[in-house]
Amino acid sequence: MSPMTAQIAEKVEAAPRRRSIGEVVLTVDDLQTVFYTRAGMVRAVDRVSFALKAGETLAIVGESGCGKSITALSLLRLIPDPPGRIVGGKVVLEGTDLLSLSEPAMRKVRGNRVSMIFQEPMTSLNPVLTVGRQISQALMMHQGMSKAAAMERAVEMLRLVKVPEPAQRVKEYPHQLSGGMRQRVMIAMALSCNPRVLIADEPTTALDVTIQAQILDLILELQNQLGTAVILITHDLGVVAETAQRVIVMYAGRKVEEATVEELFARPLHPYTRGLMASIPRLGLMRNQTVETGRLQEIPGMVPPLFDLPAGCAYAPRCALADDRCRAEYPPFEEKRDAHWAACWHAGE
Amino acid sequence: MASYLVKRLLLMLLTLFGMSVLIFVMLRLVPGNIADIVFEAAGMIDDADKAQIEAELGLDQPIIVQYLQWIGGLVQGDLGFSYVSEKPTIEEIGPRIPITAKLALMALIFSIVLGLPLGVISAVRQNTKLDYALRVISLSGLSLPSFWLALLILMFCVQYFGTIPIYTRPPDTLWDELLLYSIPAAAVGFRSSALIMRLTRSSMLEVLRQDYIRTARAMGASNTSVNYYHALKNAVLPVTTIIGIEAAFLIGGLIVTETVFNIPGVARFLVEAILWRDYPIVQNLVMFIALVVVVVNFLVDLLYVVLDPRIKYAD
Numbered sequence: 001m002s003p004m005t006a007q008i009a010e011k012v013e014a015a016p017r018r019r020s021i022g023e024v025v026l027t028v029d030d031l032q033t034v035f036y037t038r039a040g041m042v043r044a045v046d047r048v049s050f051a052l053k054a055g056e057t058l059a060i061v062g063e064s065g066c067g068k069s070i071t072a073l074s075l076l077r078l079i080p081d082p083p084g085r086i087v088g089g090k091v092v093l094e095g096t097d098l099l100s101l102s103e104p105a106m107r108k109v110r111g112n113r114v115s116m117i118f119q120e121p122m123t124s125l126n127p128v129l130t131v132g133r134q135i136s137q138a139l140m141m142h143q144g145m146s147k148a149a150a151m152e153r154a155v156e157m158l159r160l161v162k163v164p165e166p167a168q169r170v171k172e173y174p175h176q177l178s179g180g181m182r183q184r185v186m187i188a189m190a191l192s193c194n195p196r197v198l199i200a201d202e203p204t205t206a207l208d209v210t211i212q213a214q215i216l217d218l219i220l221e222l223q224n225q226l227g228t229a230v231i232l233i234t235h236d237l238g239v240v241a242e243t244a245q246r247v248i249v250m251y252a253g254r255k256v257e258e259a260t261v262e263e264l265f266a267r268p269l270h271p272y273t274r275g276l277m278a279s280i281p282r283l284g285l286m287r288n289q290t291v292e293t294g295r296l297q298e299i300p301g302m303v304p305p306l307f308d309l310p311a312g313c314a315y316a317p318r319c320a321l322a323d324d325r326c327r328a329e330y331p332p333f334e335e336k337r338d339a340h341w342a343a344c345w346h347a348g349e
Numbered sequence: 350m351a352s353y354l355v356k357r358l359l360l361m362l363l364t365l366f367g368m369s370v371l372i373f374v375m376l377r378l379v380p381g382n383i384a385d386i387v388f389e390a391a392g393m394i395d396d397a398d399k400a401q402i403e404a405e406l407g408l409d410q411p412i413i414v415q416y417l418q419w420i421g422g423l424v425q426g427d428l429g430f431s432y433v434s435e436k437p438t439i440e441e442i443g444p445r446i447p448i449t450a451k452l453a454l455m456a457l458i459f460s461i462v463l464g465l466p467l468g469v470i471s472a473v474r475q476n477t478k479l480d481y482a483l484r485v486i487s488l489s490g491l492s493l494p495s496f497w498l499a500l501l502i503l504m505f506c507v508q509y510f511g512t513i514p515i516y517t518r519p520p521d522t523l524w525d526e527l528l529l530y531s532i533p534a535a536a537v538g539f540r541s542s543a544l545i546m547r548l549t550r551s552s553m554l555e556v557l558r559q560d561y562i563r564t565a566r567a568m569g570a571s572n573t574s575v576n577y578y579h580a581l582k583n584a585v586l587p588v589t590t591i592i593g594i595e596a597a598f599l600i601g602g603l604i605v606t607e608t609v610f611n612i613p614g615v616a617r618f619l620v621e622a623i624l625w626r627d628y629p630i631v632q633n634l635v636m637f638i639a640l641v642v643v644v645v646n647f648l649v650d651l652l653y654v655v656l657d658p659r660i661k662y663a664d
């Protein structure tokens with residue numbers, strides 16, 4: 001185990017684990033989303049499957065462009081069409097396949113039973129509507145609340161996400177709030193209808209380090225309180241270590257590894273996962289401590305263009321272990337150890 | 350805000366002053382004055398008579414004196430007398446203003462009511478047949494001069510309905526008035542509506558790409574709510590400026606349209622006054638129009654504060 005991995009393992013130990021994990025609420029089965037571009041068809045999400053339980057935090061990690069956001073947007077059917085389209089799979093929320101719902105029925109799911117918060121708090125709120133208006137919209141739409149009741153609830157929600165002086169803030173516009181406050185507003189909005197699933201797409205990437213920790217804590221605290229299942233998208237393994245129970249590692253649109261957090265950090269099987277761990281920046285920055293991480297080890301090479309993937313393993317061109325078989329045949333996604341899956345011919349070597 | 354208002358008011362006064370000099374000088378650069386034209390019409394020139402007329406009207410004075418006399422009267426509310434009818438200018442202009450004002454207002458409303466929603470539809474249906482059709486229509490709207498359009502409408506109505514509501518005497522009821530003005534107003538407003546449509550379309554396309562639109566969709570907002578509430582509220586901001594500017598352009602369009610449809614408003618009257626070199630009418634009317642334009646632009650700027658919470662006119 002490298003010193004870096006050891007540090008993460010410590011974090012995993014230290015992180016408060018949520019114990020109240022319940023039934024499966026969401027299953028994603030062979031999800032396939034493609035984009036039709038001039039260069040060719042891009043398989044942004046290629047046969048991704050996973051299950052999510054109530055109260056659980058599932059992390060999706062991977063380098064930029066590997067399909068994390070597109071996976072999330074596909075769950076809500078928010079892929080811009082054209083150029084994109086969900087071409088296969090199932091997304092089952094508590095027994096209903098979301099991909100077969102009519103558009104009006106799907107609208108009743110968005111923001112109500114499944115919500116999403118985005119990376120950019122500065123641009124994700126409507127600049128000409130007050131914060132209160134934006135939070136109360138969903139409440140009026142989904143819960144049939146009157147304007148006054150929804151506004152009252154918006155104040156409550158802001159109090160819940162620890163925005164100071166909530167009664168004042170509901171009347172303010174986004175530009176009057178700091179980035180951290182806006183992200184709190186986003187969280188308040190996303191949780192206002194008490195959804196079963198909250199998708200957080202890099203919710204802290206755009207924020208200051210100190211604010212990042214606060215926002216993550218807030219999400220976890222509310223998750224505990226409300227029993228929401230969380231899909232946390234990030235490329236920060238430090239964040240994963242502190243928050244998630246399970247981790248999915250994605251590469252070039254595909255799932256390449258899945259395991260519990262403890263297992264993944266203790267025994268990463270896929271060379272790509274190990275590469276990611278070796279290239280974690282600012283590892284100590286997560287909680288107050290500033291550990292010198294020394295030289296970063298970047299994974300050599302780049303993610304291949306998704307419209308032009310090699311025949312075999314997509315990671316082979318960058319992989320030190322790659323041999324002829326890796327380049328010729330895509331490795332199956334298999335359970336290599338107990339509850340630990342990976343797609344690699346050389347898993348664990 | 351208070352000091353902004355003061356600054357703005359001073360700027361408006363300055364603009365009006367500049368406008369007064371401009372119109373005054375330009376009128377006198379145009380060859381001939383009323384005396385020349387009267388004699389030309391009569392087919393003979395009597396130099397003594399001409400000098401006498403010019404003296405009576407004060408046209409023999411140095412230009413700077415004439416200007417000061419005009420401005421001096423203006424600030425005291427004395428607009429002088431029409432050279433042609435010899436009635437007080439105010440009596441000539443006054444009754445015609447409401448007619449043109451109603452026409453302009455109707456044209457403006459027409460252009461907004463048509464331009465905004467069509468612009469939104471065009472953006473939402475980007476690159477569909479409907480979008481192409483709307484873009485062709487708006488392009489033709491921009492390239493058709495309003496008098497030509499007015500003539501087309503006139504000929505079309507006469508050809509197919511055998512008649513067209515035309516101004517013969519002041520309308521009795523509001524309904525008659527609406528009926529009478531709607532066609533000329535549409536002819537004038539069409540150009541503005543085309544401009545508003547194009548601008549709304551591009552502004553909407555820009556806004557629809559924004560993150561907060563994705564947020565609205567992710568919260569379950571319907572297409573209608575996304576397009577007409579979340580997006581349009583943002584997209585309308587740049588369009589407001591154009592609406593303000595178009596309000597000024599409308600008056601230009603009205604000059605010909607009033608002529609074509611034989612409507613006794615100020616716009617047509619202005620052209621007649623220019624032909625007669627009826628300086629008091631032209632000068633005061635142009636100043637009045639300039640005042641309206643300046644005030645409308647000011648109101649549009651104030652409207653910004655209402656529409657866009659990010660804008661504050663700080664000092």
Ligand SMILES: Nc1ncnc2c1ncn2[C@@H]1O[C@H](COP(=O)(O)OP(=O)(O)OP(=O)(O)O)[C@@H](O)[C@H]1O
Nearest residue numbers: 035037042044063064065066067068069070083306
């Ligand atoms: N509008 C689009 N048109 C064409 N291809 C797209 C489009 N949006 C996404 N893609 C493709 O989908 C891939 C996955 O994009 P996605 O946004 O999911 O990446 P990501 O993992 O979220 O990366 P990041 O960490 O940068 O957010 C991209 O590499 C790109 O090739």
Ligand SMILES: [Mg+2]
Nearest residue numbers: 068069070201
């Ligand atoms: Mg992303």
